[in-house]
Amino acid sequence: MIRAALADGTADRPCVFEVFARRLPAGRRYGVVGGTGRLLERLRDFRFGEEELAVVADSLDERTLGWLRDFRFTGHIDGYPEGELFFPGSPVLSIRGGFAECVLLETLVLSVLNHDSAIASAAARMTAAADGRPIIEMGSRRTHEEAAVAAARAAYLTGFASTSNVEATRRHGVPSAGTSAHAFTLLHTGPDGPDEASAFRSQVATLGVDTTLLVDTYDITRGVATAIEVAGPGLGGVRIDSGDLGMLARQVRVQLDSLGAHRTRIVVSGDLDEYAIAALRAEPVDAYGVGTRLVTGSGAPTAGMVYKLVEVDGIPVAKRSAHKESLPGAKRAVRLHRRSGTAVEEVLLPWAGSLPADPGLEQRDLMVPLMRDGDTAADLPTLAESRALHESAMVTLPWEGLALSEGEPAVPVRVVPPGPRR
Amino acid sequence: MIRAALADGTADRPCVFEVFARRLPAGRRYGVVGGTGRLLERLRDFRFGEEELAVVADSLDERTLGWLRDFRFTGHIDGYPEGELFFPGSPVLSIRGGFAECVLLETLVLSVLNHDSAIASAAARMTAAADGRPIIEMGSRRTHEEAAVAAARAAYLTGFASTSNVEATRRHGVPSAGTSAHAFTLLHTGPDGPDEASAFRSQVATLGVDTTLLVDTYDITRGVATAIEVAGPGLGGVRIDSGDLGMLARQVRVQLDSLGAHRTRIVVSGDLDEYAIAALRAEPVDAYGVGTRLVTGSGAPTAGMVYKLVEVDGIPVAKRSAHKESLPGAKRAVRLHRRSGTAVEEVLLPWAGSLPADPGLEQRDLMVPLMRDGDTAADLPTLAESRALHESAMVTLPWEGLALSEGEPAVPVRVVPPGPRR
Numbered sequence: 001m002i003r004a005a006l007a008d009g010t011a012d013r014p015c016v017f018e019v020f021a022r023r024l025p026a027g028r029r030y031g032v033v034g035g036t037g038r039l040l041e042r043l044r045d046f047r048f049g050e051e052e053l054a055v056v057a058d059s060l061d062e063r064t065l066g067w068l069r070d071f072r073f074t075g076h077i078d079g080y081p082e083g084e085l086f087f088p089g090s091p092v093l094s095i096r097g098g099f100a101e102c103v104l105l106e107t108l109v110l111s112v113l114n115h116d117s118a119i120a121s122a123a124a125r126m127t128a129a130a131d132g133r134p135i136i137e138m139g140s141r142r143t144h145e146e147a148a149v150a151a152a153r154a155a156y157l158t159g160f161a162s163t164s165n166v167e168a169t170r171r172h173g174v175p176s177a178g179t180s181a182h183a184f185t186l187l188h189t190g191p192d193g194p195d196e197a198s199a200f201r202s203q204v205a206t207l208g209v210d211t212t213l214l215v216d217t218y219d220i221t222r223g224v225a226t227a228i229e230v231a232g233p234g235l236g237g238v239r240i241d242s243g244d245l246g247m248l249a250r251q252v253r254v255q256l257d258s259l260g261a262h263r264t265r266i267v268v269s270g271d272l273d274e275y276a277i278a279a280l281r282a283e284p285v286d287a288y289g290v291g292t293r294l295v296t297g298s299g300a301p302t303a304g305m306v307y308k309l310v311e312v313d314g315i316p317v318a319k320r321s322a323h324k325e326s327l328p329g330a331k332r333a334v335r336l337h338r339r340s341g342t343a344v345e346e347v348l349l350p351w352a353g354s355l356p357a358d359p360g361l362e363q364r365d366l367m368v369p370l371m372r373d374g375d376t377a378a379d380l381p382t383l384a385e386s387r388a389l390h391e392s393a394m395v396t397l398p399w400e401g402l403a404l405s406e407g408e409p410a411v412p413v414r415v416v417p418p419g420p421r422r
Numbered sequence: 423m424i425r426a427a428l429a430d431g432t433a434d435r436p437c438v439f440e441v442f443a444r445r446l447p448a449g450r451r452y453g454v455v456g457g458t459g460r461l462l463e464r465l466r467d468f469r470f471g472e473e474e475l476a477v478v479a480d481s482l483d484e485r486t487l488g489w490l491r492d493f494r495f496t497g498h499i500d501g502y503p504e505g506e507l508f509f510p511g512s513p514v515l516s517i518r519g520g521f522a523e524c525v526l527l528e529t530l531v532l533s534v535l536n537h538d539s540a541i542a543s544a545a546a547r548m549t550a551a552a553d554g555r556p557i558i559e560m561g562s563r564r565t566h567e568e569a570a571v572a573a574a575r576a577a578y579l580t581g582f583a584s585t586s587n588v589e590a591t592r593r594h595g596v597p598s599a600g601t602s603a604h605a606f607t608l609l610h611t612g613p614d615g616p617d618e619a620s621a622f623r624s625q626v627a628t629l630g631v632d633t634t635l636l637v638d639t640y641d642i643t644r645g646v647a648t649a650i651e652v653a654g655p656g657l658g659g660v661r662i663d664s665g666d667l668g669m670l671a672r673q674v675r676v677q678l679d680s681l682g683a684h685r686t687r688i689v690v691s692g693d694l695d696e697y698a699i700a701a702l703r704a705e706p707v708d709a710y711g712v713g714t715r716l717v718t719g720s721g722a723p724t725a726g727m728v729y730k731l732v733e734v735d736g737i738p739v740a741k742r743s744a745h746k747e748s749l750p751g752a753k754r755a756v757r758l759h760r761r762s763g764t765a766v767e768e769v770l771l772p773w774a775g776s777l778p779a780d781p782g783l784e785q786r787d788l789m790v791p792l793m794r795d796g797d798t799a800a801d802l803p804t805l806a807e808s809r810a811l812h813e814s815a816m817v818t819l820p821w822e823g824l825a826l827s828e829g830e831p832a833v834p835v836r837v838v839p840p841g842p843r844r
Binding site for chain 1: 423425426427429430432435437439464473474476477478521525528529530532533534536537562563564565566567568569570572587588589591592598602603604605606608609610611613616620623624625627628629638639640641714717718719723724726729730731734735737739740741742
């Protein structure tokens with residue numbers, strides 16, 4: 001496409017591309033924008049070296065190769081801040097620049113936003129279901145090794161407390177946490193058979209009594225008794241990773257209390273998703289460990305975002321054939337809130353348009369500058385700031401938006417079409 | 423775990439860990455081992471630098487930090503060759519070494535195998551459904567940017583013809599292919615409105631008449647007519663990306679034939695999975711483009727593989743509490759085939775065990791050496807060789823194994839337990 005556009009003179013035509021999801025995953029009531037910060041970092045460094053160019057050298061002419069060699073995005077990007085909620089059609093990113101430089105970004109932009117937003121959207125529901133109890137992200141083993149790092153970041157963005165992925169700590173400052181595995185207990189097997197006490201003693205000797213012991217390798221009741229024998233009633237926590245977690249948590253709580261270990265926390269893990277987390281709300285569970293269902297987006301592993309050309313030389317354009325239509329013209333987005341803060345509607349306006357004021361509602365511009373002339377905006381938020389923004393955005397959801405049951409998007413989106421061409 | 427094991431003297435105890443999936447995704451009849459080649463490359467380079475160590479410095483003692491600084495895996499790995507089929511319990515990887523060096527590999531091993539095997543397992547079903555017609559992988563935009571490269575590789579392993587991900591070409595030699603996007607057609611909009619012919623002329627001028635033109639930006643019938651007007655009846659192909667693909671393919675075939683374009687291929691794309699591909703078998707479709715459903719594992723984005731300690735100092739060990747049991751003891755796997763080649767059973771034997779010969783069946787060892795003393799085995803297959811191995815493995819599936827409908831694993835797995843301890 002770029003070679004042809006360079007040849008026919010259209011490569012530098014001013015274009016606007018938009019990123020949006022046509023719909024939310026079935027029954028979901030909101031989505032969460034994830035990945036923006038990570039994307040801007042990658043865009044800043046998005047270049048082609050000689051190794052990359054060598055791969056396409058045979059299929060491109062010298063002009064196109066030279067263009068790629070000198071490539072640097074020089075346009076503007078506006079978008080929803082990371083952590084903000086989105087709904088069907090929300091223009092979460094708006095990219096302006098020449099056709100060729102913009103079209104080249106499509107795969108990277110969508111890869112980052114589709115992955116991270118899918119994880120963030122699932123994680124936000126889990127955080128809401130946990131109702132204030134901390135969740136440890138522990139899903140690295142169930143997804144691509146690099147996706148794992150991004151997933152830990154997206155989970156933290158939306159309220160998870162920590163991650164077992166230490167690389168996410170290194171790269172993104174996500175607090176790290178973890179517990180031991182069954183292998184550590186099994187390792188302490190001698191000629192006389194299993195020796196759970198020896199494994200617990202070793203862990204406590206190394207990490208102190210505030211550690212969390214994994215008690216379900218053999219018999220849970222015996223494991224809890226051994227844990228308190230070894231660590232005393234000041235033991236930090238026990239983890240249960242299998243079985244009927246609600247019933248086991250109740251039993252273990254009674255047992256811990258009977259042993260005087262009133263402050264020993266119960267951590268549960270094992271194929272938890274937002275529904276299982278919510279089902280455990282009434283149980284004496286102090287923290288959750290969530291893995292597979294988090295990193296796979298709890299049934300929706302991609303956010304379904306697309307990257308569509310909406311304007312060329314100021315002219316609104318759109319695919320017209322049946323199915324997969326998109327809305328022509330560059331758009332900006334405004335969300336209307338009651339004085340109480342509750343969001344009631346999102347309105348997509350032509351880029352330069354405005355909305356008449358309504359005395360009962362506050363208008364909030366959803367899009368902020370992210371890149372100008374190819375440079376990232378100076379005041380991009382940190383991950384911690386995006387996490388705070390997400391938390392405050394969740395508060396604006398109408399109450400039914402937090403329901404886990406299937407439903408309509410919690411905030412309707414209205415489109416004000418571009419006026420007739422002047 | 424490693425710090426405690428170093429302190430209590432168990433860090434170097436000889437251990438065997440195994441990687442296996444407890445079950446296949448609901449209704450799937452086989453899985454495909456993907457990622458082994460990629461994993462071995464990553465294991466070879468698996469080291470910790472000062473930047474990584476700095477992150478864990480506060481929570482580790484000097485001894486553990488020193489151990490990590492000097493870390494290099496020195497053990498042995500055996501496993502199913504990449505491209506081989508697996509079933510519930512198949513020990514696709516067996517890792518032998520000291521406890522600490524083996525347990526440290528868990529996340530990397532599982533991340534690579536769970537991701538790549540999920541994609542390979544979905545892709546194999548798509549390849550079978552396509553029944554010889556080529557499939558182009560075009561899902562990069564719907565998954566994490568690095569997972570995308572691995573997904574393209576896994577798809578090629580299992581029979582896809584090519585990928586739109588050029589980085590997969592660079593890293594893994596996967597043939598690259600692609601078509602233009604709707605944006606290229608929309609770009610060619612002037613003051614007088616859309617100009618599809620101008621977009622087609624530009625593409626043909628650059629890529630020649632053997633190119634594939636995307637004909638569904640506006641009206642498909644008009645698009646096909648314009649495509650042949652511009653390129654002549656020698657046009658390589660047209661792509662349809664939306665709508666009722668079967669009906670449209672029939673209409674477009676008739677139209678192309680009526681225009682004398684008998685050899686112009688029809689490429690279809692748009693939310694295709696193995697079922698949609700199979701449903702199009704009777705239609706005049708020449709090639710498929712598959713994206714989202716491939717990179718998300720067609721409903722099963724992770725292969726569910728686990729990494730379990732099965733032997734310590736020669737003693738078989740296993741978690742014993744209810745749920746999530748695993749089979750103790752290091753195992754080797756043998757598949758039994760009829761003389762015709764059809765696989766009839768997989769048998770898991772104790773590592774040193776053997777199976778009595780059956781005159782009607784051939785025994786095939788499934789596990790091959792992958793690493794010895796931390797070095798990759800000298801004769802590891804290339805991706806092309808693994809692709810050929812996969813193709814020949816698919817031929818051994820009982821015929822019902824190729825059915826897309828939900829069913830039992832196509833090859834039953836029998837376990838011969840370890841004998842009593844001597």
